[in-house]
Amino acid sequence: MFRNFKLVPNIIFGRGCFAQLDEIIEKQRRNTDSWVVFVTDDVFREAPLEKRLPLYDNDLLLWVNVADEPKTKYVDELTLKVKAHRPTLPCAIIGIGGGSSMDLAKAISLMLTNEGSSTLYQGWDLIKNPAIYHMAVPTLSGTGAEVSRTAVLTGPEKKLGLNSDYTVFDQVVLDPELIKDVPRDQHFYTGMDCYIHCIESLQGTYLNEFSKSYGEKALDLCRQVFLDDHPDKDDKLMMASFFGGMSIAYSQVGACHALSYGLSYVLGTHHGIGCCIVFDYLEDIYPEGVKEFRTMMKKCDMELPRGLVKDLDPEQVDRMITVALGLEPLWENCLGQDWKHIMTRNKARALFLRM
Amino acid sequence: MFRNFKLVPNIIFGRGCFAQLDEIIEKQRRNTDSWVVFVTDDVFREAPLEKRLPLYDNDLLLWVNVADEPKTKYVDELTLKVKAHRPTLPCAIIGIGGGSSMDLAKAISLMLTNEGSSTLYQGWDLIKNPAIYHMAVPTLSGTGAEVSRTAVLTGPEKKLGLNSDYTVFDQVVLDPELIKDVPRDQHFYTGMDCYIHCIESLQGTYLNEFSKSYGEKALDLCRQVFLDDHPDKDDKLMMASFFGGMSIAYSQVGACHALSYGLSYVLGTHHGIGCCIVFDYLEDIYPEGVKEFRTMMKKCDMELPRGLVKDLDPEQVDRMITVALGLEPLWENCLGQDWKHIMTRNKARALFLRM
Numbered sequence: 190m191f192r193n194f195k196l197v198p199n200i201i202f203g204r205g206c207f208a209q210l211d212e213i214i215e216k217q218r219r220n221t222d223s224w225v226v227f228v229t230d231d232v233f234r235e236a237p238l239e240k241r242l243p244l245y246d247n248d249l250l251l252w253v254n255v256a257d258e259p260k261t262k263y264v265d266e267l268t269l270k271v272k273a274h275r276p277t278l279p280c281a282i283i284g285i286g287g288g289s290s291m292d293l294a295k296a297i298s299l300m301l302t303n304e305g306s307s308t309l310y311q312g313w314d315l316i317k318n319p320a321i322y323h324m325a326v327p328t329l330s331g332t333g334a335e336v337s338r339t340a341v342l343t344g345p346e347k348k349l350g351l352n353s354d355y356t357v358f359d360q361v362v363l364d365p366e367l368i369k370d371v372p373r374d375q376h377f378y379t380g381m382d383c384y385i386h387c388i389e390s391l392q393g394t395y396l397n398e399f400s401k402s403y404g405e406k407a408l409d410l411c412r413q414v415f416l417d418d419h420p421d422k423d424d425k426l427m428m429a430s431f432f433g434g435m436s437i438a439y440s441q442v443g444a445c446h447a448l449s450y451g452l453s454y455v456l457g458t459h460h461g462i463g464c465c466i467v468f469d470y471l472e473d474i475y476p477e478g479v480k481e482f483r484t485m486m487k488k489c490d491m492e493l494p495r496g497l498v499k500d501l502d503p504e505q506v507d508r509m510i511t512v513a514l515g516l517e518p519l520w521e522n523c524l525g526q527d528w529k530h531i532m533t534r535n536k537a538r539a540l541f542l543r544m
Numbered sequence: 545m546f547r548n549f550k551l552v553p554n555i556i557f558g559r560g561c562f563a564q565l566d567e568i569i570e571k572q573r574r575n576t577d578s579w580v581v582f583v584t585d586d587v588f589r590e591a592p593l594e595k596r597l598p599l600y601d602n603d604l605l606l607w608v609n610v611a612d613e614p615k616t617k618y619v620d621e622l623t624l625k626v627k628a629h630r631p632t633l634p635c636a637i638i639g640i641g642g643g644s645s646m647d648l649a650k651a652i653s654l655m656l657t658n659e660g661s662s663t664l665y666q667g668w669d670l671i672k673n674p675a676i677y678h679m680a681v682p683t684l685s686g687t688g689a690e691v692s693r694t695a696v697l698t699g700p701e702k703k704l705g706l707n708s709d710y711t712v713f714d715q716v717v718l719d720p721e722l723i724k725d726v727p728r729d730q731h732f733y734t735g736m737d738c739y740i741h742c743i744e745s746l747q748g749t750y751l752n753e754f755s756k757s758y759g760e761k762a763l764d765l766c767r768q769v770f771l772d773d774h775p776d777k778d779d780k781l782m783m784a785s786f787f788g789g790m791s792i793a794y795s796q797v798g799a800c801h802a803l804s805y806g807l808s809y810v811l812g813t814h815h816g817i818g819c820c821i822v823f824d825y826l827e828d829i830y831p832e833g834v835k836e837f838r839t840m841m842k843k844c845d846m847e848l849p850r851g852l853v854k855d856l857d858p859e860q861v862d863r864m865i866t867v868a869l870g871l872e873p874l875w876e877n878c879l880g881q882d883w884k885h886i887m888t889r890n891k892a893r894a895l896f897l898r899m
Contacts, residue, residue: 190564191556191557191558191560191561191564192556193554193555193556193564193568193715194554194555194556194557195553195554196551196552196553196554196555197551198550198551198553199548199549199550199551200548200549200551200754200793201546201547201548201549202546202549202752202753202754202793202794203546203752203754203794205546206546209545209546209548213548360548363754365753397557397558397559397779398557398720398776398779398780398782398783399555399557399558399718399783402761402765402780402783402787405761405764406757406760406761409760410757421753424752424753425753425757427753428753428754428757432757438555438557439557439558
């Protein structure tokens with residue numbers, strides 16, 4: 190059984206194509222009551238981008254804060270805010286920002302048409318009704334959130350996405366000019382999220398030629414960005430993120446993502462930097478990838494935080510291990526069906542304690 | 545202004561995924577009257593594939609002959625046949641075969657909902673109504689017809705496609721097992737269609753990073769198929785065709801396609817072999833590509849027909865030149881805005897006379 194993969198059906202790519210946003214949204218404004226929500230990362234408050242948003246009278250500019258990764262409670266609050274804005278539902282939700290802002294936009298567009306709290310839909314294919322038309326405008330590249338079928342949320346009980354075909358964006362606007370001012374650290378960590386997940390999927394046991402073609406090209410593009418400092422690096426990183434996301438269709442991430450989920454769950458570490466911290470200790474599993482990653486760190490003059498785990502309470506480390514080892518498909522992809530004999534709790538503990 | 549590119553929204557890829565066809569089509573069979581048309585290349589008549597088609601009582605198995613490239617007259621006849629089969633419209637059109645069969649399926653799905661002859665819609669965005677749901681099952685890879693927004697048709701006045709967002713398939717089923725028995729010559733010529741169009745687009749003036757990423761990977765996959773004789777070559781050629789088609793989003797073909805249209809128009813030469821015949825004489829424009837193409841020919845032990853043009857009537861050669869030079873965007877992409885001073889009628893004549 191192969192998965193019938195749902196793709197983003199409309200993509201526009203080009204330096205400056207953000208200027209076409211108004212025209213693209215207009216097709217959704219079918220009558221005079223139609224209104225649009227711009228779910229926008231609040232780092233752009235009073236930034237030049239704010240003035241470029243094609244806002245009309247009834248539209249809602251919804252600033253979102255992603256200092257913490259998206260929570261179900263926050264999604265529920267934002268959904269209520271949108272519902273309270275006008276008596277009708279909006280005709281379009283536009284997510285502008287990085288992976289977290291895009292995931293919030295996806296989640297809101299789903300929760301406007303599916304009753305109850307977003308916690309009810311954390312899992313696979315639990316969403317019952319199609320979402321409101323939703324669009325992504327990434328201003329940060331690497332996570333692949335612009336093409337994924339999930340909106341990753343942390344709930345009271347679990348960190349798990351709203352995974353469904355309805356989650357997939359209806360439109361993506363890829364304008365490389367929008368990522369030129371990303372802070373250096375964030376640029377590196379988010380780019381490495383893409384690099385690492387390609388290494389994990391290409392070295393995994395779940396691969397086929399579809400995912401391999403996308404993953405290999407994403408890796409090639411990452412190298413041009415982080416090793417060659419290519420003059421078109423913004424364009425290339427945007428494509429790497431898109432290809433990296435597409436490569437997940439028939440593959441899976443691996444040990445690094447699994448361990449980083451444990452780290453994030455207990456310490457609240459952000460996803461990109463969490464992956465980097467973990468990957469640096471996985472030379473036994475991904476020897477070539479880790480070597481190249483360290484070269485990229487040196488080239489980009491990056492240093493990682495160290496000693497995050499050693500002083501933690503043993504119970505916290507235990508919880509980290511439980512969360513990490515709970516992600517069975519990731520381990521099976523990485524180490525094969527016999528993974529439980531290879532990545533024991535003690536082995537995972539030893540790895541975490543080095544971090 | 546950048547083009548907002550319409551993608552195929554659902555793709556399934558995998559060896560043997562053809563077995564899931566019934567289940568995928570089933571979602572379109574919404575009531576007991578629902579029926580499906582299988583537009584199938586007649587080379588499969590009495591072949592094992594015929595028995596594997598998930599046909600139900602009211603369905604229509606429509607054999608199509610693609611010895612000649614698709615004509616508007618043929619599309620109109622086939623559309624009438626479909627309309628006559630049942631009082632309601634079908635719920636799905638499934639195109640099974642190579643580029644020509646897939647283009648026929650696209651054209652029929654459009655002509656069932658748009659009045660009059662298909663000749664009325666040859667051009668860009670002339671289609672008024674959405675098509676019937678249509679799906680591609682390629683059994684030959686290289687043309688990229690499975691992802692393109694055109695259905696190329698030869699009419700009484702012109703050879704020009706039905707180009708529109710509605711033309712794009714709703715679903716593509718990519719099963720590499722289906723291309724394993726393609727005759728050796730056809731496999732080579734169709735694969736070279738992909739190789740050549742990537743060379744033309746990557747060396748063109750219209751390129752951006754989206755098209756470059758897809759085109760470069762398609763070329764890499766073609767090399768693994770035709771130079772390395774890779775054990776997974778069927779999977780790789782299927783992906784090369786898909787990526788090659790995607791790369792056209794923000795690029796254009798060039799001199800080889802333009803000249804080959806002239807050749808096909810006058811001599812009826814099929815598209816793949818036509819491109820190969822022409823490309824072999826374009827070492828001045830694509831020196832490295834032609835060199836590698838010749839290595840591929842040698843590796844695959846292929847020989848091209850020669851001396852097709854020299855004995856033609858001068859009027860026929862004139863018509864060839866007029867058709868080829870009429871494709872202005874292809875020349876501009878290839879030679880820049882000043883192309884008319886470079887590719888003169890005399891230069892084109894000299895090229896054709898060598899073929």
